[in-house]
Amino acid sequence: MNNPALQTITVALGQRSYPVWIGSGLLADHARWRAMLRGRHALVISNTTVAPLYLPCIEAGLDGLKWSSFLLDDGEAHKSFANVGRALEALGQLGATRDACVIALGGGVVGDLAGFSAACWMRGIDFIQMPTTLLAMVDSSVGGKTGVNLPVGKNLAGAFHQPRAVIADIDTLATLPEREYHAGLAEVIKGAAIGDEPFFVWLEQHADALAARDPAAVLEAIARKVRYKAGVVARDETEQGKRALLNLGHTFGHALETAGHYTTLLHGEGVAIGMRLAAQLSERLGMSVAADTSRLQRLLEKLGLPTAIPPGMEAQQLLALMRLDKKNTAGVLRLILWRGIGRAEIVAGVAEADVLAVLQAATGH
Structure with missing residues (x-):
C-alpha cells in the first residue's frame, strides 16, 4: 500500500530486532502485518471499546487462518492475572501451537496483558502490537515490557517479551476520547x-x-x-x-x-x-x-x-x-x-x- 507518511523505526536487538511502523491506514494494510505471522493460529486480544471499531478490519486480514478473539472490559483495573488466565484458556481452546501469534489491538492495558499472555503460552510465542491509543503508540507498545497489576502495586508481575512488530495506525486516534x-x-x-x-x-x-x-x-x-x-x-x-x-x-x-x-x-x-x-x-x-x-x-x-x-x-x-x-x-x-x-x-x-x-x-x- 502506498503510504507517503509512513515512518519506519527499527528496534535493534540483533536477531530479535523488529520494525515499528507509524502512519495512516496501517491496520488495513493487511499484506504488511500478515507477513509477520509465522503460523496458522492467531488470537486477537482487544477490549469492548476498541473491538467494535477495528476488529472487523483485522478479521479481514486473518482470512484463511484459524483465529479467535478475547475481549477485556475497558480500563486499567482489568489488567489482572485473572484475565491472563482467561487469555491462556482462549489460546488453549484455539489449539495454538508454538508458531501461533497473539495480536494486541488496543491501548496499553491490552498490549501489556496480551504480551504477558504470549510470553507465558508454551514459554513464549509471537505477538504483534497494534496500539490504538497515543499512550500505547509512544510508550508501552515499544520495548517488550509486559505484565499485570497486583492489588499492592502496578506492573509488579510481568516479563520482558519483545513483539514481532508494532503497527501504529494514527487514524485510530480520531476515535480516542479527549x-x-x-x-x-x-x-x-x-x-x-x-x-x-x-x-x-x-x-x-x-x-x-x-x-x-x-x-x-x-x-x-x-x-x-x-x-x-x-x-x-x-x-x-x-x-x-x-x-x-x-x-x-x-x-x-x-x-x-x-x-x-x-x-x-x-x-x-x-x-x-x-x-x-x-x-x-x-x-x-x-x-x-x-x-x-x-x-x-x-x-x-x-x-x-x-x-x-x-x-x-x-x-x-x-x-x-x-x-x-x-x-x-x-x-x-x-x-x-x-x-x-x-x-x-x-x-x-x-x-x-x-x-x-x-x-x-x-x-x-
Whole structure:
C-alpha cells in the first residue's frame, strides 16, 4: 500500500530486532502485518471499546487462518492475572501451537496483558502490537515490557517479551476520547524531559497543533518519541541501567494510580503529576532550579494534563506505595530525577524524609 507518511523505526536487538511502523491506514494494510505471522493460529486480544471499531478490519486480514478473539472490559483495573488466565484458556481452546501469534489491538492495558499472555503460552510465542491509543503508540507498545497489576502495586508481575512488530495506525486516534489523548501526550513530554531538550522546545512550539490533533504534528511527535525510546531499549533491553531513565515520574505516578485503585487517574495523568513531583524533589535536593519545574508545568497544563495530586490521597500512603517500586534495591528508594530539562539521571539512596516533604507539600498533609 502506498503510504507517503509512513515512518519506519527499527528496534535493534540483533536477531530479535523488529520494525515499528507509524502512519495512516496501517491496520488495513493487511499484506504488511500478515507477513509477520509465522503460523496458522492467531488470537486477537482487544477490549469492548476498541473491538467494535477495528476488529472487523483485522478479521479481514486473518482470512484463511484459524483465529479467535478475547475481549477485556475497558480500563486499567482489568489488567489482572485473572484475565491472563482467561487469555491462556482462549489460546488453549484455539489449539495454538508454538508458531501461533497473539495480536494486541488496543491501548496499553491490552498490549501489556496480551504480551504477558504470549510470553507465558508454551514459554513464549509471537505477538504483534497494534496500539490504538497515543499512550500505547509512544510508550508501552515499544520495548517488550509486559505484565499485570497486583492489588499492592502496578506492573509488579510481568516479563520482558519483545513483539514481532508494532503497527501504529494514527487514524485510530480520531476515535480516542479527549482525556485519553491528552494522557498520551504526557509520555511524549516525558521522553523530551529525560534526554532531548530540542524536542522539548519543539513541543512548546507545537503545543497548539498537538492539542488540536494536527496529523503532521502528531506523526512527528510519535516518531521522535519512538526513535528515542528505541535507541534506549537497544542499549539496555532489560532495564539494568540507563533504560530506567524512561521511568521519570513513574515512581510517584504508579503510587498515585494504585492509591486511586486504577480508576481515579489514567496512567499518563499519573505520570504528568509524577514528573512535576520529581522536578520539585530535584529542586529540593539542589539538583535543578525552579524555572525548569515551572516550564515543565506550563507545558503539561497547556496540553491538558493535571499537575496536582487528587484530593483524598495522603503523603504517608503514597510513600508506602513508592517503597514497592521495582527500581528500588535493598529497601532503598531509587528515583529518576533531573538536573533540568533533558538531563534526567538515576538517583539511589534518596532520603525518605525529602520525598515525604514533597508529598506533604503537594497533598497539604
